[in-house]
Amino acid sequence: MIRTLVLTDEFEIKQNVPLEALPDLRAAWYWVDFNCPDEEEAVLLDRHFHFHPLAVEDCYHFLQRPKLDYYDDYHFFVVHALNQKTLESEEVDLFVGHNFIVTFHYAPLKEIDIVWERVLSNREIWHHGSSYVSYMIIDKLVDGYFPAVYQIEDQLNEIEDKEANRGSLMDEVFDIRSDLLKLRRTVVPMRDLLYRILNSDRLNIVKEQRAYYMDVHDHLLKLAEIIESNREITSDMRDNYLSLNSFRMNKIMITLTIISSVFIPLTFIAGVYGMNFDNMPELHWRYGYFMILGVMTLIGVLMVLWFKLKGWFDVFK
Secondary structure, three states: OOEEEEEOOOOHHHHHHHHHHHHHOEEEEEEEEEEEHHHHOOOOOOOOOOOOHHHHHHHHOOOOEEEEEOOOOEEEEEEEEEEOOOOEEEEEEEEEEOEEEEEEOOOHHHHHHHHHHHHHHOOEEEEEEOOOOOOOOHHHHHHOOOOHHHHHHHHHHHHHHHHOOHHHHHHHHHHHHHHHHHHHHHHHHHHHHHHHHOOOOOOHHHHHHHHHHHHHHHHHHHHHHHEEEHHHHHHHHHHHHHHHHHHEEEHHHHHHHHHHHHHHHHHHHHOOOOOOOOOOHHHHHHHHHHHHHHHHHHHHHHHHHHHHHHOOOHHOO
């Protein structure tokens, strides 16, 4: 679907103007939105607008990294929206000229719809032109990152307060780390793009709207810091879990070692007197059985006391 929005020289807004009629209109500026276009509509980027073939090719091939390309009469932006369900990036392409803006996206985006309705209802925006509309689109896309980031932050806070099985909690932590990685792949390239926009000498829109783009850049810096902070928290949780498991394993191994150490000499004694050779005089002693039991008990007690003096039992405190 292709929809158009035109601001005429008489300061009137017109919608759904055919593309063929745009050159004949005396327009202050216009916005053409390719919303989930089919193949016949997509080729109009080349046939009607005659955009550079490389820019058109970038529109067709999903998913490009956020970037900015300079052309003679316009600038080409690739920005990313965020799918709130999958946390995957969705590409939005912008052609921004002095008196026009063309947006191209294969997925329906509520952020574009919100900006569209806001432009229709707010006459103040009409004075700012296409450069301000491009800022509004980028700003709205970036605002869509915050709910997902804050939701993950809330999940981490809930995990810290839980007293459930740590194994299941670690499954949640690793899922969160995967989501944070997806967000990082979206936020960091967008942050770099905004930095390039702000430091570009070839963009007139930056000179006019620099303060607004700085605000978007600040938002992306904040998002990147939150994501990195949450990644560190998940790393700490993972390291603490591994350390706790290692500590528990050490306690188990010490327990088994103490038991084995105590019973090794006792097993040796039992093995010696269990051989049943004829020439073993101790087998015919009247009180030999009780004497051996006493000796074995004494050995076991002495070994336990010795381990205690060596501090082996301190790990259980």
